[in-house]
Amino acid sequence: MSASKKPHMNLVVTGHVDNGKSTTVGHLMVDLGVIDQRTIDSFAKESEATGKGDTFKYAWVLDSIKDERERGITIDLAFQKFETPKFFYTLIDAPGHRDFIKNMITGASEADASILVVSVKPGETEAATEPGGQAREHAFLSRTLGVGQIVVALNKMDDVGYTEARYNEVKEIVEKMLKMVGYNTSKVSFIPVSAWKGDNLVKKSENMPWYKGQTLAEALDSFTPPEKPINKPLRIPVQDVYTITGVGTVPVGRVETGKMKTNEKVIVMPSGVPGEIKSIETHHTQMDYAEAGDNIGFNLRGVDKKAIHRGDIIGNIDSPPSVAKEFEAQIIVIHHPTAMAPGYTPVLHAHTAQVAATISDFVAKIDPKTGGIVEEKPKFLKTGDAAIVKIRPVRPLAIETFKEFPEIGRFALRDMGTTIAAGIVKTITEKYDPNKK
DSSP, rough: OOOGSOOEEEEEEEEEETTTEEEEHHHHHHHHHOOOOHHHHEEEEEEHTTTTTGHHHHHHHHHHHHHHTTTOOOOGGGGGGGESSSSSEEEEEOOSSHHHHHHHHHHHHSSSSSEEEEETTTTTHHHHHTOOOOOHHHHHHHHHTTTOOEEEEEEGGGGTTOOOOHHHHHHHHHHHHHHTOOOOOOOOEEOOOOOTBTTTTOOSSSTTTTTOOHHHHHHTTHHHHOOOOOOOOOEEEEEEEEETTTTEEEEEEEOOOOOEEOEEEEEEEEEEEEEEEEEEETTTTTEEEEEEOOEEEEEEEEGGGGGOOOEEEEETBBBOOOOEEEEEEEEEEEOSSSBBBBBOOOEETTTEEEEEEEEEEEEEEEEEOOOOOOEEEEEEEEEOEEEEEEEEEOOEEEEETTOOOOTSSSSEETTEEEEEEEEEEEEEEEEOGGOOO
């Protein structure tokens, strides 16, 4: 079966810093044959030369790619895509904690499934899973943002003598944490691995005869492929708009939901301008039809370039995208140097849109574990708090509720170069009508 024929899954690898995410993924890729040993050995040499020693060679694979990405060198990210017998996987950026969160929320990564890596080394386990721990935060975000399927790699088993007792102990801790954020743990596999030695990544470990479950690779094959949201109304957040001589206005974007075909009538929001789809193309190939998941460029007849911008959403004329003047959201404060009060105006990032937005009202502080109200109308919110708030973008914003369109109903609030909070749109409290300007 060729890659394109297998169901595609986006996979995100999460967990606390130093719990072994990069090593897990690097070694898994080698054992799956996605990266050859020669590449690894050359990384190992580099790694030794920098004094980091051999231990880092698997992590090095991913980090060197990341560095090159950061330097803007486009290199073949082939091994960020890999296949298991059943699926064709794309690995989504996990290394940087804040970047991961930003990407998770702005939909740069709609993860279908997650590997949560948790170290079983005493001290490391607690740091990851206790309040403030990234394993806990990533689990909460994954759950909030709709990543339904998760497998837990209990890593560094070689550091605890491969003992079943320690495995059970950590499994219980992580299970409790996952239950708390709302996962059904009866459906979650907990796999004892050594990312460094390769135990239970692809090959069954001989060091843990007591473990009768799946390897990590087998667990990846037991996920269920997501259903494409083809039957929902059409929604295409606009990434860019080009004016092409002899063609006209050409917006570019990814079809998040629904489908579209040539000669169909659509509407651009917030401007409310109607248009007709003249042609559709992907990678310079003409198509008559596009659907959820396709990255496309399309020519719109009857729409002036001035009526359409990055961050707008195009939808069916009979089911136009919602536009909010104000909405109620559930947020979690990821990082704020002090505390925020109502009136705070960071930059809101949602789908392809970026707009300054004022948090106009703190409705309630909630318990992130249960969703229950802890405090009505709190005066301020600080790092770690979860809350229901009202948000007013400084100009009307095309956005949807998370419940109806999870692909478009999530956002991040950023300020001073960091992600302050992440959230989902619960209800649009004040709609904008372009006809009543």
